[in-house]
Amino acid sequence: xxxxxxxxxxxxxxxxxxxxxxxxxxxxxxxxxxxxxxxxxxxxxxxxxxxxxxxxxxxxxxxxxxxxxxxxxxxxxxxxxxxxxxxxxxxxxxxxxxxxxxxxxxxxxxxxxxxxxxxxxxxxxxxxxxxxxxxxxxxxxxxxxxxxxxxxxxxxxxxxxxxxxxxxxxxxxxxxxxxxxxxxxxxxxxxxxxxxxxxxxxxxxxxxxxxxxxxxxxxxxxxxxxxxxxxxxxxxxxxxxxxxxxxxxxxxxxxxxxxxxxxxxxxxxxxxxxxxxxxxxxxxxxxxxxxxxxxxxxxxxxxxxxxxxxxxxxxxxxxxxxxxxxxxxxxxxxxxxxxxxxxxxxxxxxxxxxxxxxxxxxxxxxxxxxxxxxxxxxxxxxxxxxxxxxxxxxxxxxxxxxxxxxxxxxxxxxxxxxxxxxxxxxxxxxxxxxxxxxxxxxxxxxxxxxxxxxxxxxxxxxxxxxxxxxxxxxxxxxxxxxxxxxxxxxxx
Amino acid sequence: xxxxxxxxxxxxxxxxxxxxxxxxxxxxxxxxxxxxxxxxxxxxxxxxxxxxxxxxxxxxxxxxxxxxxxxxxxxxxxxxxxxxxxxxxxxxxxxxxxxxxxxxxxxxxxxxxxxxxxxxxxxxxxxxxxxxxxxxxxxxxxxxxxxxxxxxxxxxxxxxxxxxxxxxxxxxxxxxxxxxxxxxxxxxxxxxxxxxxxx
Numbered sequence: 001x002x003x004x005x006x007x008x009x010x011x012x013x014x015x016x017x018x019x020x021x022x023x024x025x026x027x028x029x030x031x032x033x034x035x036x037x038x039x040x041x042x043x044x045x046x047x048x049x050x051x052x053x054x055x056x057x058x059x060x061x062x063x064x065x066x067x068x069x070x071x072x073x074x075x076x077x078x079x080x081x082x083x084x085x086x087x088x089x090x091x092x093x094x095x096x097x098x099x100x101x102x103x104x105x106x107x108x109x110x111x112x113x114x115x116x117x118x119x120x121x122x123x124x125x126x127x128x129x130x131x132x133x134x135x136x137x138x139x140x141x142x143x144x145x146x147x148x149x150x151x152x153x154x155x156x157x158x159x160x161x162x163x164x165x166x167x168x169x170x171x172x173x174x175x176x177x178x179x180x181x182x183x184x185x186x187x188x189x190x191x192x193x194x195x196x197x198x199x200x201x202x203x204x205x206x207x208x209x210x211x212x213x214x215x216x217x218x219x220x221x222x223x224x225x226x227x228x229x230x231x232x233x234x235x236x237x238x239x240x241x242x243x244x245x246x247x248x249x250x251x252x253x254x255x256x257x258x259x260x261x262x263x264x265x266x267x268x269x270x271x272x273x274x275x276x277x278x279x280x281x282x283x284x285x286x287x288x289x290x291x292x293x294x295x296x297x298x299x300x301x302x303x304x305x306x307x308x309x310x311x312x313x314x315x316x317x318x319x320x321x322x323x324x325x326x327x328x329x330x331x332x333x334x335x336x337x338x339x340x341x342x343x344x345x346x347x348x349x350x351x352x353x354x355x356x357x358x359x360x361x362x363x364x365x366x367x368x369x370x371x372x373x374x375x376x377x378x379x380x381x382x383x384x385x386x387x388x389x390x391x392x393x394x395x396x397x398x399x400x401x402x403x404x405x406x407x408x409x410x411x412x413x414x415x416x417x418x419x420x421x422x423x424x425x426x427x428x429x430x431x432x433x434x435x436x437x438x439x440x441x442x443x444x445x446x447x448x449x450x451x452x453x454x455x456x457x458x459x460x461x462x463x464x465x466x467x468x469x470x471x472x473x474x475x476x477x478x479x480x481x482x483x484x485x486x487x488x489x490x491x492x
Numbered sequence: 493x494x495x496x497x498x499x500x501x502x503x504x505x506x507x508x509x510x511x512x513x514x515x516x517x518x519x520x521x522x523x524x525x526x527x528x529x530x531x532x533x534x535x536x537x538x539x540x541x542x543x544x545x546x547x548x549x550x551x552x553x554x555x556x557x558x559x560x561x562x563x564x565x566x567x568x569x570x571x572x573x574x575x576x577x578x579x580x581x582x583x584x585x586x587x588x589x590x591x592x593x594x595x596x597x598x599x600x601x602x603x604x605x606x607x608x609x610x611x612x613x614x615x616x617x618x619x620x621x622x623x624x625x626x627x628x629x630x631x632x633x634x635x636x637x638x639x640x641x642x643x644x645x646x647x648x649x650x651x652x653x654x655x656x657x658x659x660x661x662x663x664x665x666x667x668x669x670x671x672x673x674x675x676x677x678x679x680x681x682x683x684x685x686x687x688x689x690x691x
Contacts, residue, residue, distance in 0.1 A: 032533060032654030157568060159590060165572035169599045174611040181615040185622040192626065196652070200533070203649040219636035222643070223651045225517075225543055227633040228535035233548035234629040238622060245618045252611055457534040464514035464538050 025119055025458045027301040032456050035302070039197075039448050039455075040204055042297050047445060050296055055441045061434020068428040069144060077147050079424045086407040086419040091141040093399040094429050096253055097281070098138035098436075099179065100274075100395060103246055104282025105131030106186060109193070110242035113235075119310055121454040122302045125197075126293065127286045128190040129447070133439040134285075135183045137432040142175070171255040178252040185245055189238045192231075195221050196453040250274045257402065264344035264406035269332070273325035280318035280365070281395035283311050284388040289440065291381055293449060302450055305379050312378040315391065319369035322398075326362060340411055347409045353418045354405040357397050364394025498688040501641035502528075502661035503672050504648060505681025510536055513656040516679040517542040520658060523675060527664040531648070531657040550628050557624025558617045565616035569609040576603040641689035659687070 026035070072079055082089040105127035112120040143152045155176045157166055166173050198218035205211035221227070251271035258270040287308065294303040333345040349358045368390035377383045404419045443449070456462060507513040510532075517530055521544045530539060540547075570576040572591045577583065579602075593601040599608055630636065642648050642659060651657055658681060660672050669686075676684050 036533075036653045157572075159572075165591060167596050168569040168573050168612055169597055169605065169608040171611075174615075177612045177615040181619045184619060188622050188626050192629070196534075200652040203652045216636075219630070220638060220640060221635065221652075222640055222648075223531040223533060224529040224633075225532065225536070225539050226529050226545055227635070228532070229540050229545050230548045230550055230629055230632050232535050233550045234625050237551060237554055237625045241618050241621050241625070245615075248611070248614060248618075252615075255611070453534040457536075462510055462534060462536065464510050464536050464542070 023304075023306050024460070025122070025304070025306070026455060027304050030301055030459075032459070035455055036200060036204075036452060038299065038302075039450050039452050040201055042444065042449060043201060043446060044204070048296060051441060051444070054437060058434045058438035058441060061431050062438050063431075063434075064427050065140075065431025065435055068424050068431060069140070069149075072144060072424060072428075073149060077145070079422060081420050081422040081425050083417070085410045085415040085417060086404055088145075088407065089404045089419050090400075090421050090425040090429060091145045092256075093396065093403050094432065095138050095141040095145075096274075096399045096403070097396045098134045098141075098432065099253060100250065100278035100281045100399075101285045102131035102134040102138070102182075102186070102282060103250060103275070103278035104286045105129070105134075106182075106189075106242050106246040107279050107282065108286070109189060110239040110246065113239040114243060117310075118458045119307055121458055122299075122304075122307055122450055123286060123290055123311075124454070125190075125193065125447075125451045126290055126443075126449050127282075128186065128193065129440065129443045130282075130285060130289060131186050132183070132190060133436050133443075134282075135179065135186065136439070137436050139179065139183070140432065171252065171259050174252045175256055178249045182245060182249045185238070185242055189242060192235060192238065193451060193454075194447065195219055196223065196231075197448040197451060199223070200452055201448065247275055250278045262406060263338065263340040263411065264348065265402070266341075267329060267332070269325055269328055273322065273329075276318045276321040276325065277365075277395060277398060280315060280322055280369075281391060283315050283318070284391035284395070287311055287315075287384060287388045288392060291385055293444065295381075297444075297449070299450065302455060308381070308384060309375075309378045312372045312384055312387075315387070316369050316372040319365055319391065323362075323366035326366065344406060344409065348401060348405055352405065352409060354401070354408060357401050357405060361394055361397040361401050364390040365398060368394070497691040499691050500662040500669075501687040501689045502659050502664075502667070503676055503684060504642065504645055504657055504659045504687050505676040505679075505684045506647060506650070507656040507658065507681060510656065512680055513658065514539065514542050516658055516676075516681065519679050520660065520675070523666070525660055525664050525666050527667075528658065528660040531642070531651040531655075531659060533652055533654060548632070550625065550632060553628045554621050554624045557628070558621035561616040561618070561620025562613050564620070565613040566609065569612060570603065570606075573609075574601050574603055574605060579603070641687055644689070645685055645687055647683055647685065 030038075080089070080091065082091075105124075108120050108127045109124045109131075112124075143149055146152055146155075155166065155173070157168075159165055195218055198214050199221035202211060202214035202218050205214060251274065254270035254274035257265035258267055260266055290303055291308065294300055330345050330349065333341045336342075346352070347355075349355060349362075352358075368387050371377045371383060371387055377387075408418050409416055505516075507516055513530055513532070514536065517539060520528055521542065530536075530543065532539075539545075571585060571589050573593055575586075575593055577585045595601060599605045647655070648657065649655075658676065658679075660667060660676070666672075673684055673686075
């Protein structure tokens with residue numbers, strides 16, 4: 001058995017299956033208490049200067065959004081640039097953009113959980129937080145788009161005057177249900193994941209207001225295995241519920257367009273194309289946030305090059321799917337022989353008034369991620385950040401192209417008009433970035449940015465059978481899920 | 493002079509690592525204890541078997557929670573948008589809800605407009621399931637609670653950092669002050685504490 005143990009070390013490899021040599025998920029053999037101290041330290045210590053440098057402008061930008069919405073309410077929706085025929089413009093573009101950002105969070109927390117991708121543990125907490133904040137930003141736009149925002153409760157299924165109920169046959173109402181369910185379930189998922197880590201913070205605090213608050217929100221958690229047993233089942237169930245949910249949300253968002261008869265919107269490829277795009281844009285935003293967070297707070301041992309590499313690969317995959325969808329839209333417009341649709345696509349991509357937006361979209365979303373085919377680029381943080389910034393911008397342009405430029409050239413030339421955004425449009429959108437950043441920075445300040453309990457669970461020493469085996473590679477495997485893997489010891 | 497009555501909650505023993513805890517749990521299980529638990533900073537895979545804990549019943553509750561959501565969405569939509577309930581002789585429900593089904597987007601008011609209702613039925617299924625998960629979990633594990641006798645122990649706070657504990661409760665029929673302590677010592681438990689609770 002001694003001999004087989006050495007065959008698995010990288011120096012003395014003698015043909016044993018290399019699949020057991022896995023990159024560690026936490027570098028430098030960190031201990032449990034190191035992880036606790038490092039992550040709780042972010043909350044407990046003073047924030048670095050950079051936090052304040054980012055926080056103050058974020059608050060100011062948030063106030064800008066508040067001002068713009070106040071101005072909008074007091075003056076009227078006409079302060080936005082949309083008129084007939086472009087009745088949906090930046091507002092719905094921003095809505096779809098922000099909703100899409102949220103999807104990566106749910107993908108990491110739910111789909112990667114169900115597929116046992118353990119590298120998710122270091123990034124899922126921040127990604128879920130990002131989901132919730134992005135959906136909050138998204139919700140503002142349709143709420144104000146309805147015109148009389150104080151009537152927005154009409155969207156809720158409550159019988160209002162004259163027994164008029166909501167039109168449940170409308171994709172716009174499906175959207176209300178999809179987005180509000182998405183927000184609620186994401187929040188429940190996030191909170192449930194936070195409970196054990198809030199208990200960690202509670203146990204480290206001195207008595208006082210903070211301890212009381214962490215105490216209340218950690219619900220009296222005491223890490224009992226009889227609790228963990230139910231808890232893990234609950235977590236798994238929420239992941240299983242969130243997976244179809246996240247796919248449905250952006251599909252429903254795409255129904256807003258796809259169920260219409262407007263050329264350029266009436267497309268069956270929209271649901272999968274929107275979902276892929278959302279995951280694509282969301283992952284770019286996760287990296288945009290997590291790379292600086294990792295650098296500023298010294299979390300390099302937990303958010304390793306492997307994590308960034310994996311996420312870059314997902315961006316490459318989804319970006320390529322999105323590229324396929326762009327091409328397929330064109331092909332179907334040609335092949336479908338609907339002259340209005342063909343005209344729409346020709347105007348979009350070839351000679352229309354807003355082709356510049358189409359080129360931005362295509363370049364940022366399809367060409368930029370192709371850099372990730374080359375491994376050193378996936379490991380160079382500057383390149384990764386550059387591509388992510390391209391994708392963030394590109395995905396906004398994608399929604400703009402679909403929504404606004406389609407409406408600019410409608411069926412009849414009589415209803416043609418090029419859309420121009422007003423300063424209110426621009427500052428409101430800019431301000432939501434402030435809101436998003438402000439919420440994220442407050443999250444960093446008060447809550448554990450990495451799921452402490454989950455990261456500890458993927459350490460090699462957390463395997464109850466670690467001492468039963470000589471081989472390093474097997475210890476990292478989750479033996480309890482695969483009892484027959486015990487025999488792997490003798491195979492080599 | 494004040495006197496406080498104390499009640500013994502149980503014995504708390506600390507273990508060095510996951511492996512020791514796992515083997516200790518197997519032994520406590522085999523010794524026939526029922527009311528005991530291990531406290532760890534993260535879930536340990538296989539610990540349920542080592543402790544003899546059965547699988548959670550939560551999924552069954554969630555199934556019915558989800559089904560409720562589907563039914564609520566179906567009823568809400570068909571009641572307000574179709575003549576379905578009147579057609580099956582339950583017109584009073586429609587009167588009760590003061591509904592007035594209208595033809596919108598050329599979609600008729602009979603039941604065969606059902607596919608237009610699927611998205612909302614799906615979303616409410618998920619929503620109700622998720623709430624059942626949350627509240628089902630909390631009721632099954634008896635949380636939230638404001639305090640617990642174990643929080644009296646100074647050492648116990650380590651459970652959320654890197655501490656691995658076994659606690660055998662005094663409510664267990666096999667519990668005895670000497671026997672249980674000896675067992676925990678024999679299994680390699682450290683810093684064995686008798687946890688007492690104020691009455």
